Amino acid sequence: MSTETPTIGRPRAFDEEAVLDRAAEVFWRHGYEGASMTALTSAMGINRPSLYATFGSKEQLFERAFARYRETQLANVRAALDRPTAYAAIEAFLRSSADGLTAGDHPLGCLSIQGGLACSPENARISEVLAAGRAANEAVVEERLSRAAREGDLPPGVDHRALARFVMALSEGFAVHAASGTSREDLQASVNVALRALVPSQS
Amino acid sequence: MSTETPTIGRPRAFDEEAVLDRAAEVFWRHGYEGASMTALTSAMGINRPSLYATFGSKEQLFERAFARYRETQLANVRAALDRPTAYAAIEAFLRSSADGLTAGDHPLGCLSIQGGLACSPENARISEVLAAGRAANEAVVEERLSRAAREGDLPPGVDHRALARFVMALSEGFAVHAASGTSREDLQASVNVALRALVPSQS
């Protein structure tokens, strides 16, 4: 592959990881199909032949960029869920979601959703890759809640799988909202509402 | 416009409303940019010149199709919210969402989201139209909850705007989930979880 660093020949004029992040931003903003090769190469600061020589194709470029995005996203999810109680874990997850979806250092919303929920039949694989990423996140949440269920750390009568799905769905809805301009504060206010579902007794 | 029925000349071989519904399904399944003119005309059962003569452009076709979709969607939302209490209204809204998003007579998920959250710069208007439709739905929910707040029909300390946003975000997340294959039963199980946020005292 192109991961090893060849010591011979003309060296690369760009950092592979850095241009992947630039590519991710373009996909994030315009979606897979809405991201033109011209926009991609322009944002990445490289020419088309360099892109094809390095990444192979638009689809492979997307997968590499998305994989990188997933790394940091997954790290954030795990960090948020690393709280002593289910309530604290869910709250941290939702609050960090709301913050991340409205951060200023990258496009609004979430690449897993902006990337392309619906695609032309030729690009159906893109939707599948994105859906798999979201499902993996949900699995991580569910695992945390499964532990909470074993520890008796969930309100009585709560199905932990349904709760994980609820939390993920809410986060996805926040992503949709954030992409259309809903503010961080407004999202956090809705987190407050959502957390009531986790309180066993009244507020 | 093309809405009046001319009594002279060769009559139309297709029903305008019917082909709009077919077009909506294609946009729903593949998104605006992923829907090729060939796929559209093929599904609509008409030829390209007929499409352009009747609807003007791909964008205008989408707006007409989306407007029709919105009509029935809005009617469903209003019908669901027409319940005596805020709790019953929200429950009906979420349950009918979960059902509608997984119905068998049309694509999975929701056109407002599948249509194109992110688009190329040329098609930015599409994303805006879709976002406006979602915002209109949220406004309807908020209006219902605003009434509930005036009637003292909400749990104490709940911001009705944040609650409306919470409900809409959850419904949007359900749409994302449904489009990637989550079953109706699984969505309804998460509705059960969400409704806990509306119960003032313990379960």
Place this chain on the structure above:
DNA sequence: GACATTTTGTACCGCTCGGTTACGAAAGCT
């Protein structure tokens, strides 16, 4: 029945885009 009007089907054009390759120049190592 002749005529005007409108739609239909087929074909075509211009343009852009995605995907890809060719080729010579440039930059490094041995």
Place this chain on the structure above:
DNA sequence: AGCTTTCGTAACCGAGCGGTACAAAATGTC
């Protein structure tokens, strides 16, 4: 100097969108 690799420019192909020309077909009107 020679080898290797990358860079930048340029071009090519097929497909899609947008739009149109033209003749055939179908209807109402005179």
